[in-house]
Amino acid sequence: MDLSHFLRFIAQRLIKAVSVVIGVIILAFFLVRLAPGDPALVIAGQSGAADAQFLDQLRQQFGLDKSMPEQLFIYLKGIAQFDLGYSHRVQRTVASLIGERLPATILLTGAAFLFAVSVGVTLGVLAARRVGTWADSLITVVALTCYATPLFWVGLIFILIFSIQLGWLPALGMFTIGADLSGPAFALDVGRHLILPALTLGLFFMALYARLTRASMLEVATQDFVRTARAKGLREGPIVRRHVLRNALLPVIGFAGVQAGTLVGGSVLVETVFSWPGVGRLAFEALLARDYNLLLGVFITTSAMAVVINLITDVVYALVDPRIEVGA
């Protein structure tokens, strides 16, 4: 693959990506405003008292007194300057609110992602190598169970067992509040808080990867080039690693790309159950409060990330399988 060809491909994809993101912004802009009520009404409703002057003041402050096209124009103008706008409810910039939550979100979803891919693929390979044995059955049963169990239930059961009954791991939050730890002690503390939510979030995709890898491995294993490899006297290890697995990984990469696209969006359910301060909850609360700018900001960040991850997935495809050419 020559470099200029590669760069042209990237540039083309980026241009497409920008148009996708702009489409998302405009669509989302109208979508969030379709929900009945507006932020002024929510604040008035939850303050238990309001008058017309109060609502007018709030709408003026939030910029909602302007016409819809005018609001869209102002918003797009801001976006063009990489300004995600201002959350009038919280009185902070949207960028700072999302930025504050991103590390926690990526830590959680990233850990869940690594866990799901590594354990899922390993289990899939093991099951495929021992197809039809008790180990294969066991892995299949585990995978199907994880696949079919609702996330919040798994989370609650984990808390029940590991936090409450055994007392091994903390159930709430991201670190011990008030302990004022730093350095390795802080990392360890965060790690202990991370285990349960990351497992909970990762189990579903782990099951998916295990099933995919197993099916894909079995399919590839019957193909001619594998028989050829055996015939020329290669040992089983290199065959599985270099010939079977590498070819079997393509569908797994496709799915990993999909999961990676959701890394920034977080997970409302898992974040709620474990009180994890992530982007998913931020978006959910913004929706309930009709905090338009904040909600749009999360949409944009998430969709931009999805587009970038898609691009990376395509490149990774090409690296794993040289037959696939980027930009072809």
Next chain:
Amino acid sequence: MTVSKMRGGLGRRDLLKLAAAGAVGGAMTLPGTVSVDAQGRKVLNTIITPEPPIAVPGINNQGPTLIVGGKLFEGLLSYTPKLEPKPLLAKSFTISADGLTYGFVLEAGVTWHDGKPFTAEDVVFNITKLHPEVNPRLRGTLANIESCVAKDASTIEIKLKAPFEPFILNFDSTTLPMLPKHLYEGTDFRNNPANQNPVGTGPFRYGEWQRGNFIRLLKFDKYWKPGKPTIDEVVYRIIPDSTLRGVSLQTGQVQLAAFNDIEAFDVPRFRAEPNLDVSIAGWELFAPLSWIDLNLRVKPLDDARVRRALSMAIDRAFILNRLWFGVGKVATSPIASSTKFHDPSVRLPAFDVAAANRLLDEAGHPRKADGTRFELKFMTLPYGEIWNRLGEYIRQAMGQIGVRLVGEAVDAGTWARRVGAWEYEMTINFVYQWGDPTIGVERTYVSSNIQKIAFTNTMGFSNPKVDELFATARRSATAAERQAAFSEVQKILVQEMPVIWLLELAFPTISDKRLKNLITTATGIHDGFADVTM
């Protein structure tokens, strides 16, 4: 009939109940926060639900803001559970015999968290500039002021245009919190940077806020009450899952839960805990009264006989004991029993399904072949599981008198919009009474307040006699005259039944028994916690 039968099945709440039971039986504690940290500092861990947008009361008046903000900001006065004013930032106050002149003398040596002195100028600024602009609840009250001046650095004199007896009930931290003039004057109050870094006079100062995680308030070393507060830190944790809020309380991770943290139906298991106190005091100033809100423009809700029949079909004792587990009181009047001028002789029509059926027959709504009389749309209140349960009960109760309710589930934004736009037939609402019916009750029933905004007279109720009596009570200078007007208006309203009152709500405060002096006033957990010990 039990509630679990109504719901059916084993829910996640039941599951965690088992979990919590196990945890307590085994005396397990979760690793996590501690009440005395490594340096021996006393930390009060508590919860706030939902997370407030900012922590400055007055600028934002949502419930959680008032609770957290109450530690940072103070009012001139505070109120006893019987709603008698007692000193706070004002060490004394006087009211002239004609009810027109109010004098306040401030405590000496009060400083803002940034070290600047708190003076009478701050008070004048709050009363004449800041609150009239930002605080819709106070606007009407403050419009009665003729003049408000600082006589000297610690004396304020307010003259009213006409006597306004409830005036003195407006000076606590949830109603008229003192914000610093030197940071707010001449700025856009709603977008002032101090809204992010609150500076008050309260016993605690702003420490750290990690959104979605916790709010940390630190002891203010120069607090004006010597030796107070005795607690070094208050940490409000944000725990979005209600079940885990309960678990964290039972396992001692937090020592205090209040307001929306624990739903009323979870209270019985906390009552059984030997190390926890459950209290429903400290809501006397707010006195939230719940009712079924009716759109009187919708037939046949325009007929008072129909409204009375609906009311008679509801067993309020069942709602109190089986849904709220005794947290609160059965409503008996449009004015809650802890609010001033409540008339204990007023009674709602008794629970009587047969009589309700007869009344509907008389009103010309016979049962049709399918057993129903008419159908109404019923919008549930989106503030938690207990309101869904109440909705289920009401649907069942109305079914007994042949009124079919069609449920409509909404979220908070939708609810506020539809109530405000009069686009509803029946819903549930609860409204704070603010101590005096002129402030918190009148607004619901007078025809001059029929507005397209939630928490006004959205029902469209109009009765000239009611309007007149509320006006008389508003203008009268003496408590006796006001009582006469309010007693009469309560009797008329109970006959007219513009809304169907249900319960005087209370929010449970559940605390570690080692916490002392927690709830001492009519505003309870909204107070500054200067005197709380642990």
